[in-house]
Amino acid sequence: MIRKSFDRLLPAVDIDGLRDQLNAALAEKFKNQNPFQISQISPTCCESENPALDCVFVPPPGLTGDIARFIYDAAPIQVPEIALIGAIGLMAGICGRAYNISRSGLNLYLLALANTGMGKDAASNGIDKLMSEVKLKVPNASEFIGPETVSPQAVVKHMDKTSLSFVSIVGEFGLKLKTMSSYNASPNDVGLKRLMLILYSKSAQGLEYQPMIYSDSVKNTKTLIAPSYSIIGESTPERFYENLTEIMITEGLLPRFLIIEHKGKRPYLNENHIFSKPSIQLIEQVAALSSNALMLNHSKRITEVSIEHSCVKTLKDFMIFCTDEINKADSTSNRNVIGELWNRAHLKLLRLSGLIAVGCNPYYPSVSPQIVDWSMKIILQDVRNMISKFESGTVGEGCHENKQIEKIYAVFRDYVSRTWIEVSKYKVGSEKLHYDKVIPYKYINKRLACDSNFTKDKLGATNAIKRVIETMKNNGDIEEVPAGSLRSNYGFAGRCFVLTRLP
Numbered sequence: 001m002i003r004k005s006f007d008r009l010l011p012a013v014d015i016d017g018l019r020d021q022l023n024a025a026l027a028e029k030f031k032n033q034n035p036f037q038i039s040q041i042s043p044t045c046c047e048s049e050n051p052a053l054d055c056v057f058v059p060p061p062g063l064t065g066d067i068a069r070f071i072y073d074a075a076p077i078q079v080p081e082i083a084l085i086g087a088i089g090l091m092a093g094i095c096g097r098a099y100n101i102s103r104s105g106l107n108l109y110l111l112a113l114a115n116t117g118m119g120k121d122a123a124s125n126g127i128d129k130l131m132s133e134v135k136l137k138v139p140n141a142s143e144f145i146g147p148e149t150v151s152p153q154a155v156v157k158h159m160d161k162t163s164l165s166f167v168s169i170v171g172e173f174g175l176k177l178k179t180m181s182s183y184n185a186s187p188n189d190v191g192l193k194r195l196m197l198i199l200y201s202k203s204a205q206g207l208e209y210q211p212m213i214y215s216d217s218v219k220n221t222k223t224l225i226a227p228s229y230s231i232i233g234e235s236t237p238e239r240f241y242e243n244l245t246e247i248m249i250t251e252g253l254l255p256r257f258l259i260i261e262h263k264g265k266r267p268y269l270n271e272n273h274i275f276s277k278p279s280i281q282l283i284e285q286v287a288a289l290s291s292n293a294l295m296l297n298h299s300k301r302i303t304e305v306s307i308e309h310s311c312v313k314t315l316k317d318f319m320i321f322c323t324d325e326i327n328k329a330d331s332t333s334n335r336n337v338i339g340e341l342w343n344r345a346h347l348k349l350l351r352l353s354g355l356i357a358v359g360c361n362p363y364y365p366s367v368s369p370q371i372v373d374w375s376m377k378i379i380l381q382d383v384r385n386m387i388s389k390f391e392s393g394t395v396g397e398g399c400h401e402n403k404q405i406e407k408i409y410a411v412f413r414d415y416v417s418r419t420w421i422e423v424s425k426y427k428v429g430s431e432k433l434h435y436d437k438v439i440p441y442k443y444i445n446k447r448l449a450c451d452s453n454f455t456k457d458k459l460g461a462t463n464a465i466k467r468v469i470e471t472m473k474n475n476g477d478i479e480e481v482p483a484g485s486l487r488s489n490y491g492f493a494g495r496c497f498v499l500t501r502l503p
Contacts, residue, residue, distance in 0.1 A: 012482065012485070013479050013480075013481050013482070013485070013498055015436050015437075015438060015481065015485075015489075015498060016436070018437065018479075018498050018499065018500065019435075019436050019437045019498075022416050022437050022499060023437075058374075059083075059084065059087070060356045060359070060371070060374050060375075061356065061359075061360055061370060061371065061374070062356060062357075062359035062360035062361075063091070063285050063286070063289065063358075063359030063360070063362075064087050064088060064091050064355060064356050064359040065087070065359070066282050066285070066359075067086070067087035067090060067091070067126075067130065067282070067286070067359075068080075068083045068084050068086070068087035068088075069083070070126060070130060070276070070278050070279075070282060071083040071086045071087060071122060071123060071126030071127070071130075072122075073270075073272075073273070073276045074122070074125070074126050074129055074273055074276040074277075075119055075122035075125075075126065075270060075273055076119055076122070076269055076270055076273045077117070077118055077119030077122065077266065077267055077269065077270070078119075078122075078267050078270050079114060079118050079119055079120075079122065079262050079264075079267065080262075081112060081114065081260045081261070081262040082112050082114060082118070082119065082120055082122050082123050082234075082262065083122065083123065083126070084260060085110050085111075085112040085123050085232060085234075085260055086122070086123030086124070086126050086127055086232065088108065088110060088258075088352070088355060089108070089110050089123065089127070089167050089169075089230060089231075089232035090127050090130070090131075090144075090167065091106075091355045091358065091359060092106060092107050092108040092110070092167055092228075092230035092351075092355060093144040093145065093146070093165065093166050093167025093228075093230050094141075094144045094165070094286075094289055094290055094293050095165075095289070095293055095354075095355060095358050096108075096165045096167075096203050096228030096229075096230050097163070097164055097165035097203055097226055097227070097228035097293075097296075097297055097302075098165065098292070098293035098296035098297055098302060098303060099293075099296075099302060099303050099304075099305055099354060099355075099358050099365065100204050100205055100302045100303075100304055100305065100354075101304070101305040101307070101350050101351065101353070101354035101357075101367070102307075102350055103204050104201075104203070104204050104347065104350060104351060104354075105202075105203025105204045105205075105226065105228050105351075106203070106228070106305075106351050106354045106355050106358070107165075107199075107200070107203045107228040107229055107230045107351070108230050108231075108258055108348070108351055108352070108355070109196070109200065109230065109231045109233075109256050109257045109258065110230070110231060110232050110233065110257065110258050110259075110260070111173060111233040111234070111235065111240075111257045111258070111259045111260070112232070112233070112234045112235075112260055112261075112262070113234075113235055113236065113237045113240055113259060113260070113261035113262065114234070114236070114237070114261070114262040115236055115237065115238075115262075115266075116236055117266055118262060118266055120234040121171075121234075123169070123232060123234070124169045124232070127145065127169075128145075129277075129278065130278045130282070130283070130286060131144075131145060131286075133277075133278055133283045134283055134286045134287045134290060137283065137284075137287040138287045138290045138291050138294070140163070140290075140294055141286075141287065141290040141291075141294070143162040143163050143165075143166060143294070144163075144165060144166050144167065144290065144293075145166060145167065145169075146158055146162075146166035146167060146168040146229075147168060148168055148169065148170055148171070149168050149170055149176075149192060149231070151188050151191070151192060152188070152191040152192050152194070152195040153221060155168075155192075155195060155199075155229065156195070156209070156221040156222075156224065156227075157221060159224055159227050159229070160221070160222050160224065163293075163294055163297035163298060164224060164225065164226065164227045164228060164297060165203075165227075165228035165293065165297055166228075166229070166230070167230040167231065167232060168229070168230070168231055168232070169231075169232045169233075169234075170231055170232070170233045170234070171234060172234070172235060172239075173231075173233030173234060173235045173240075174235035174236065174239040174240040174242075174243055175235075175239065175243075176233070177235075177240070177243060177244075177248065177253075177254075178243040180192060180193040180253075181193065181245065181247060181248050181251070181253075193251075193253060196229075196231075196253060196256075197251075197252055197253055197256075199227055199229040200229075200256045202224075202226065202227055203226055203227065203228035203229075204226060205226055205302045206226070207225075207226050208223055208224065208225055208226070209223065209224040209227050210223060211223050225300065231257075233257070237261060241389060244389070246336065246337055246390070249336070249337045249340050249341065249386075249390075250336045250337065250340055252340065254386075255340045255341050255343060255344040256344055258348055258352065258378070258379070258382055259382050259385070259386065260378070260381075260382065261385060288362065289358070289359075289362045292362055292363070303358075303362075303363070303365065305354040305357050305358065305365040305366070305367060306364075306365070306366045306367070307366070307367045308366055308367060308368055308369070310369050311367050311368065311369055311371075311372045314369070314372050314376075315346075315349070315350070315372065318345075318346060318349060318376065319346045322342045322343070322345050322346050323342075325338070325342040326338070326339045326342045326343060329342070337387070337390050338387055338390075341383050341386055341387055342383060345379050345380075345382075345383050348379050348382075349372075349375055349376060349379045352375040352378065352379065353367045353371050353372055353375045354367065356371045356374065356375060357371055401468065401471070403453050404453050404454060404457070404464060404465075404468045405468055405471065405472065407448060407451060407453050407454075408444060408448065408465070408468055408469065408472065409477075411439075411443070411444055411447045411448060412439060412444075412478070412499050414447075415434070415437075415439050415443060416437045416439075416499065420434045420435070423443075426443055426446050426447070428440050428442045428443040428446060429442075429443060429492065429496075430490060430491075430492065432489075432490055433490050433492060433496065436498075437498060437499065438481060438486075438490070438496045438497070438498055439496060439497050439498065439499075440492070440494055440495070440496050441469070441494060441495035441496065441497065442494060444465060444469070444497075445462065445465055448461070448465055449461045449462065449465070469497070473497075476500060477499070477500060477501060478497045478498065478499055478500060479497065479498055479500055480495065480496070480497055481496045481497065481498060
């Protein structure tokens with residue numbers, strides 16, 4: 001305390017240098033991009049040091065890409081990731097049982113993460129619009145769209161009445177996951193989780209799901225031959241990550257999910273969505289695929305998806321890479337989580353590649369290098385994004401301070417990337433402060449004083465904000481500008497900060 005009392009002067013800050021550094025980083029980050037353009041990730045991206053590759057998605061080749069484009073065009077709020085999830089989910093519902101690759105069915109568990117107001121229902125609505133037209137040509141195609149998951153008995157009995165292959169769309173999956181994985185979960189929720197764990201691996205030819213027997217014989221179920229159960233779930237990132245725990249990973253349910261998260265801003269309203277209709281060619285393609293899948297399902301036959309010779313080594317190398325990552329994880333604090341996430345990556349790559357191949361040729365499907373390259377990008381981003389969340393401590397209910405730091409970073413990012421006209425509405429600081437990327441404390445306080453991450457803190461919002469700012473200063477993430485510099489250069493009285501790095 002004595003040493004601190006004599007050390008009241010803040011060190012000088014190179015504001016010009018930090019400003020130029022931030023401007024260069026921002027210019028690189030916000031280059032003009034097509035909304036459906038993915039950053040190029042070669043197979044050697046396995047060696048990338050970036051744990052969460054920040055990219056947006058192009059549609060895959062073939063029918064899956066055509067379905068994604070239609071869902072995107074028909075959405076009031078056009079989010080590529082949601083359109084992509086819808087297209088892959090519909091293909092999994094149709095093809096999951098009728099097609100196999102490397103002795104595995106093609107069913108998938110999918111989860112779309114996007115903030116509130118991003119139009120997450122576009123996937124469900126787009127599928128409904130498309131399939132309503134397909135059912136006019138192939139009435140039994142309705143079997144591929146299942147009910148929302150309620151109980152294990154309901155899922156099994158619905159399968160028994162259909163062709164044993166469908167996709168269910170589950171809203172607010174983050175809450176569903178929490179109830180299924182909680183310590184005091186109901187027997188129904190425990191049974192549902194167990195069913196999802198088992199059905200994921202039962203869609204290949206020759207496999208069976210054994211009947212469930214209850215004291216109430218009405219609830220008894222029958223043996224299911226190679227049932228294919230796919231899921232399209234949706235949730236907000238905040239709700240999902242807040243409820244996420246290590247147990248959910250180590251139990252094996254979450255690693256079975258292919259998670260695609262939209263991290264961008266809300267797009268403007270697509271005023272032409274009401275005029276968007278599936279083309280005759282798209283309807284005929286989906287109808288032909290549905291008809292072929294129904295025929296294969298009812299005759300208990302499958303079409304095997306082949307793998308081009310040039311892809312065999314790539315897939316083998318990826319499996320070796322995943323094994324190496326699992327082994328390396330033994331020396332980390334999150335070894336159980338990291339190991340489980342990489343454990344399912346190769347299987348998800350095979351299934352996703354198989355679905356894309358079926359969309360390219362439903363009668364003689366073959367996985368090409370282009371398909372493997374596209375699918376690998378999606379799988380790598382899924383796994384690395386989840387690992388980065390655990391490594392940064394931003395998951396679970398016990399990480400409020402980490403979330404608070406993220407929130408303050410978000411405020412800093414907004415301030416340095418927005419125009420002065422946008423920032424000036426908060427009536428804090430001056431245009432010169434904004435130009436030099438100098439952020440007043442008052443601006444931070446105005447933005448976060450009512451944020452639930454701070455209002456729920458036992459110290460109160462204001463003290464929590466101050467505590468996090470001190471933590472960031474101690475970590476070297478921000479620097480405080482001396483009061484003398486603020487008065488002489490900006491005529492400003494109050495605390496101000498500059499970012500030393502752009503997170």
